[in-house]
Amino acid sequence: MTANFSLKRTFQLISKQWGENRRMYLMSVLALLGLLGIVFGFWAANGGPRYNEEAAYLIGLFGLFITGAIFASTAFNMLGSKDKGIYWISFPASHLEKFIATWFFNFLVFSIVYLVCFLLLKTGVESYIRALTDNDPGKYAYKRVNWNDKNGINAALPYFISAFFAVQAAFLLGSVTFKRFSFIITIVIIAAFLFLFIYYVSKIANSALANYNWNLFSLRDPYVRGEETYKEYTLSPVIKESILFFLKFLIAPFLWLITWVKLKEKQI
Template sequence: MNAVFDLKRWSLYIGKHWNENKRKYLLSLAAVGGLLILWYSFLMIVNPDNPMGLRMQIVTYYVGLYLTGCLFASMIFNDLSDGPKAIHYLLTPAAAMEKLLTAILFGVVLFFISYTFVYYVVDFIMLKISNGVVSAYLERLHRAPKPAQEILNVFVSDIQGDEFLYYILLIFFTVQSIFLLGSVYFVKNQYIKTLVSGLVVFLFMVFFIHKILGSFMPDGSFFEPFTIYRIWNSGKREVMIQLPEWLSSILLFLAKYALAPCLWVVAYFRLKEKEV
């Protein structure tokens, strides 16, 4: 039997993980649905004219996705923060790779699918209620009725643009992977410590780019992330310095698709170190 990964052993571990945590996961999804209902109910109270517009549906989906997704990822290795549970977790006959893949399966893949499903169920129900509230509100004010608001595809939008939402999703998976890594690295208060550490690293990168790296560059700014640099010439035409197209394509591809997997690899080695 392979010591790094075995499909049969992994399937057994997935079943064990689900049996031990299904109550927690189902309650978490119910809590997400309850929070969405409370939020939409609040909007109907404060803005009965248009509580669930297209923009509000998009904002609700993605803000909720970031908040709950990062919180959920920071709790996925909670067993490591409790002595007896940590011993049981580390002694479970499954490889570190199998435990990490299980965490990614439940904390990233299934969470995203489940959150989207819960969101649409709540959104569909609350839209029916919202349309009735708006209709009654306008009728009471003797104003012309509005067309009924329809359910929105949060991945395709003429308001924000499909490409913008696509990048928002890519950033989410990267940010969520940071919190998943933090749940392995930190023993207590994983969410807070990961949030603070992430902010410190982000501020350091901003300082490094604008203060240190910028001091070696001509007066200007990056037009696209590290692929095009725009030099400001007062009274003259702006000069654009661009990396070769093949290099720009590689850098953009890595920035979009490689960050989250790289964080998973780091989490694997950290988890493997704990198992040793």
């Protein structure tokens, strides 16, 4: 193994990983197409007569989270085997190069392949729905997503995508941290964090602040009858925007960094 980073060696490592796992990757793509096809087929058969395009995107997002988490949790499963783990760690490439090669397939390639599979199947299902509406427009209808609607799924889509990147990064970290049952353990840890967050928010909501108008960034005194003025305590715009920027864009890179550090410290 070497500690020096080489871009050429990184591409060679990516090529090597593709050569050793292409059959598994191709079978995974077929399985993904099959699973999405079954769900879309079920929706097409039972979603009428009033179809909604938002349902197709919700199906896609749900499948993205599930399949992305499963795929990421198997990224470093070779470390769970002593023989494979020793071979992988001692292979003449830096930990950064190995991480980038794994990240390339688990994040970049997976995201592109999933998007292509989703769009292909969505187009096919929409062709079927279009045929139904053309043959019997009085019975069947297809409501398209209004991308200018600020309250529709298009407004929440960027947050779903950011959440997916963070969740996938968490499962990638779990695949390095836990030798066995990384998928289940990571789910339990994420669920525990969500439970604690909801618990503390509910405790705040039921505390002395219950009569205040508050959110994660500001606190406003209750309105006084007959007065239109109020006091508001809020974080500075710089701190607020910094927190939002971290939540939207930096959680996944932060977890990737931790994964790389854990990978450097990994022992079999």
